[in-house]
Amino acid sequence: MNTIVLKNDNLYLEFEASNGALIGLTAVNTGWKMLDRSQLGLSFRLLIPLPGRRNNPVYGEKQKVSDIHVSPDNSSAVFVWNGVASEYGGRHDIKLTMEVKLNAEQVIYAVHIDNNSEYTVENVYCPYLGDIQHPPADKQFEAFIYNYGSAQQWALWPIYQNTRGYYGVDYPMQFGPPSACGAPTAPFCLLHGATQGLYVGVYEPSAELVAWHTELRPGYGSSIDSRVPEEFNISGKDVATRFAAVHVPYIQPGESRDLTPIMLQTFEGGWQKGVDIYKQWRNSWMKTSEVPTWAMEPHAWQQIHINSSEDELRIPFRDLVKIGEDCARNKVKAIQLVGWNDGGQDQGNPSHDPDPRLGTFEELREAIAKIQSMGVKVVLFSKFTWADRATERFRKDLIKLAVKDPYGDYYMHQGYQYQTATQLLDINTKRLIPMCFLSEEYLRVCEEEFKKVLELGADGILFDECLHHGPALLCFDTSHGHRYGAPVYANDRKLIQNFARMVQDKPDFLFAGEACYDWEFEAYHLSYHRSESKYHIPLMRYMLPNMPIMTAVTGFNDRNMINQCLMYRYIISYEPYNFKGRLGDFPETVAYGRQMDALRTELRDYFWDGEFRHECGAAVFTMDGQPYRPYAVFINAKSGRAGVVIANYDEYDGVTVKVELDNADSLERYRLVDDDQWKSVEEGISIPPCSAVVII
Ligand SMILES: [Zn+2]
Numbered sequence: 157m158n159t160i161v162l163k164n165d166n167l168y169l170e171f172e173a174s175n176g177a178l179i180g181l182t183a184v185n186t187g188w189k190m191l192d193r194s195q196l197g198l199s200f201r202l203l204i205p206l207p208g209r210r211n212n213p214v215y216g217e218k219q220k221v222s223d224i225h226v227s228p229d230n231s232s233a234v235f236v237w238n239g240v241a242s243e244y245g246g247r248h249d250i251k252l253t254m255e256v257k258l259n260a261e262q263v264i265y266a267v268h269i270d271n272n273s274e275y276t277v278e279n280v281y282c283p284y285l286g287d288i289q290h291p292p293a294d295k296q297f298e299a300f301i302y303n304y305g306s307a308q309q310w311a312l313w314p315i316y317q318n319t320r321g322y323y324g325v326d327y328p329m330q331f332g333p334p335s336a337c338g339a340p341t342a343p344f345c346l347l348h349g350a351t352q353g354l355y356v357g358v359y360e361p362s363a364e365l366v367a368w369h370t371e372l373r374p375g376y377g378s379s380i381d382s383r384v385p386e387e388f389n390i391s392g393k394d395v396a397t398r399f400a401a402v403h404v405p406y407i408q409p410g411e412s413r414d415l416t417p418i419m420l421q422t423f424e425g426g427w428q429k430g431v432d433i434y435k436q437w438r439n440s441w442m443k444t445s446e447v448p449t450w451a452m453e454p455h456a457w458q459q460i461h462i463n464s465s466e467d468e469l470r471i472p473f474r475d476l477v478k479i480g481e482d483c484a485r486n487k488v489k490a491i492q493l494v495g496w497n498d499g500g501q502d503q504g505n506p507s508h509d510p511d512p513r514l515g516t517f518e519e520l521r522e523a524i525a526k527i528q529s530m531g532v533k534v535v536l537f538s539k540f541t542w543a544d545r546a547t548e549r550f551r552k553d554l555i556k557l558a559v560k561d562p563y564g565d566y567y568m569h570q571g572y573q574y575q576t577a578t579q580l581l582d583i584n585t586k587r588l589i590p591m592c593f594l595s596e597e598y599l600r601v602c603e604e605e606f607k608k609v610l611e612l613g614a615d616g617i618l619f620d621e622c623l624h625h626g627p628a629l630l631c632f633d634t635s636h637g638h639r640y641g642a643p644v645y646a647n648d649r650k651l652i653q654n655f656a657r658m659v660q661d662k663p664d665f666l667f668a669g670e671a672c673y674d675w676e677f678e679a680y681h682l683s684y685h686r687s688e689s690k691y692h693i694p695l696m697r698y699m700l701p702n703m704p705i706m707t708a709v710t711g712f713n714d715r716n717m718i719n720q721c722l723m724y725r726y727i728i729s730y731e732p733y734n735f736k737g738r739l740g741d742f743p744e745t746v747a748y749g750r751q752m753d754a755l756r757t758e759l760r761d762y763f764w765d766g767e768f769r770h771e772c773g774a775a776v777f778t779m780d781g782q783p784y785r786p787y788a789v790f791i792n793a794k795s796g797r798a799g800v801v802i803a804n805y806d807e808y809d810g811v812t813v814k815v816e817l818d819n820a821d822s823l824e825r826y827r828l829v830d831d832d833q834w835k836s837v838e839e840g841i842s843i844p845p846c847s848a849v850v851i852i
Pocket of ligand 1 (some may be wrong): 253438558559560592594631632633636
């Protein structure tokens with residue numbers, strides 16, 4: 157066997173020269189052997205559909221390399237395949253060039269394809285790892301991928317979590333949901349245990365679809381609890397967990413394409429250390445948007461919904477002033493107004509005309525101006541992602557600008573149900589059709605709709621569902637002016653950048669979105685999500701420590717969500733009755749929220765302007781030495797000293813804990829959100845049920 161070795165300070169890679177398969181992969185610092193059985197080596201995999209046989213793969217490990225060039229210092233290797241043979245289509249004139257390039261810490265895979273065959277190259281798996289063994293010392297091994305402001309984590313070992321229908325695959329496998337399966341929304345993936353992991357991410361800010369994929373071969377040992385076979389070989393079959401970056405480029409006959417380069421790097425520590433690799437790369441090219449000053453201050457919002465697709469028509473425009481008065485009285489800075497548009501929430505999209513049953517355009521404009529005169533901002537809920545399928549406008553006109561699948565049909569989102577049993581039983585739900593943002597004509601439609609928001613005098617928009625085009629990923633309607641199979645997320649930022657040019661004279665105008673994915677913060681100022689879980693992972697907060705992120709607080713005595721807001725630097729969005737009520741409906745929640753906001757305003761150098769580090773920089777223990785969560789470390793913006801927030805989510809029992817900082821500094825005193833007495837940490841930090849403390 158003729159092998160090629162590439163090595164840097166982070167990874168050791170061994171390739172079989174005859175077929176380019178990666179047959180060995182080891183973390184240099186820890187000796188973690190991810191792949192060490194040469195028979196499992198893989199290089200790439202293609203999908204080349206034939207007429208009458210769509211599922212026609214090319215297995216890279218079966219293809220002889222035509223040419224290899226290894227740099228004299230062993231920092232790069234270029235493998236060339238002049239033609240490939242598919243399983244059912246024979247030889248194809250498809251040239252594949254795979255460059256594996258190492259810098260000091262990273263390995264970068266870059267693939268170029270010249271398709272001179274008569275068929276389309278639809279999928280490319282590369283890098284394609286034949287096995288990823290768990291780190292030897294770790295008791296669990298997981299995949300970690302961004303989703304909705306947080307992370308989705310799937311077990312890889314000792315149990316393996318399947319994420320697609322058993323009926324459709326031979327092996328248990330993992331792909332994320334369309335909206336969070338890979339780049340651009342989830343630009344990296346971690347495969348990690350408690351002590352170390354492997355980072356895999358895109359190495360170019362490209363909107364091209366790259367999905368993260370794992371597969372358990374040959375399958376479960378014991379299926380009753382989804383258990384990975386304990387042995388390396390079962391029934392004569394190697395047990396292995398494959399990993400691939402799956403590109404879906406639809407390279408047409410006669411076309412050449414560079415695929416998005418993919419970077420690999422191992423890390424030691426928890427997921428935060430893996431995310432640090434991403435942040436360093438992203439900060440090398442991306443700048444976040446300049447946020448209006450008012451939104452960078454500690455403040456709170458109320459979200460209020462005034463109509464739905466089942467016609468509640470709750471508050472006429474002229475009566476909205478009383479919501480403004482509630483906010484002014486309770487020092488709530490901004491209102492997110494929902495359901496003001498013609499048809500109510502999730503009906504009539506993409507229309508941004510005010511609903512005439514709630515009042516006139518002028519009445520809404522006046523209400524907004526009156527609320528503004530009380531010092532309260534009015535941000536209008538808006539939505540450009542969909543068209544309501546049941547409208548004449550869609551059926552006659554907008555249908556031509558809808559995202560189309562390879563069959564020429566539009567995709568469809570199931571929509572959302574409101575209020576009546578009929579609709580909650582999904583009998584008359586308004587179905588939502590993803591519209592193509594790659595169509596310049598549709599972008600003009602959006603600008604016309606956005607103009608209405610401007611003419612109403614709003615302080616901003618909150619673009620609900622700006623985070624996805626679900627279930628659409630690619631658009632195949634070339635009459636929109638894009639290529640066949642183009643990525644529909646590509647203009648997510650451009651839409652907002654176009655809007656921003658229309659409000660150049662209004663530097664305070666806010667562009668907020670729902671659960672903005674990382675790259676959207678290049679255009680968006682503020683992100684709203686929902687995070688009601690004791691186990692919520694504040695991934696987006698960790699990725700962007702200082703961008704405004706807001707979360708829903710809906711409970712009538714919602715101390716734990718307010719504690720979460722303090723801990724993760726989330727802006728409170730007060731939403732009694734699931735955003736159908738008024739602030740006076742939950743006085744306990746508002747009172748505790750105001751105490752919390754006062755505390756973080758007073759200590760803003762730590763807990764507002766400081767850098768959020770999550771669990772990095774300190775460890776928290778119970779008095780008998782057990783690790784304690786949740787907590788968060790902030791680095792004071794002025795002094796550089798650490799401050800810590802610790803929450804006790806338990807409803808019944810108090811807890812006493814101690815904090816150890818990683819550096820030589822010490823913390824001296826602590827106080828509760830709702831008790832302004834400072835206490836010494838000497839005897840331990842006592843936290844009553846449903847409470848939180850700050851420690852400095
Ligand atoms: Zn299109």
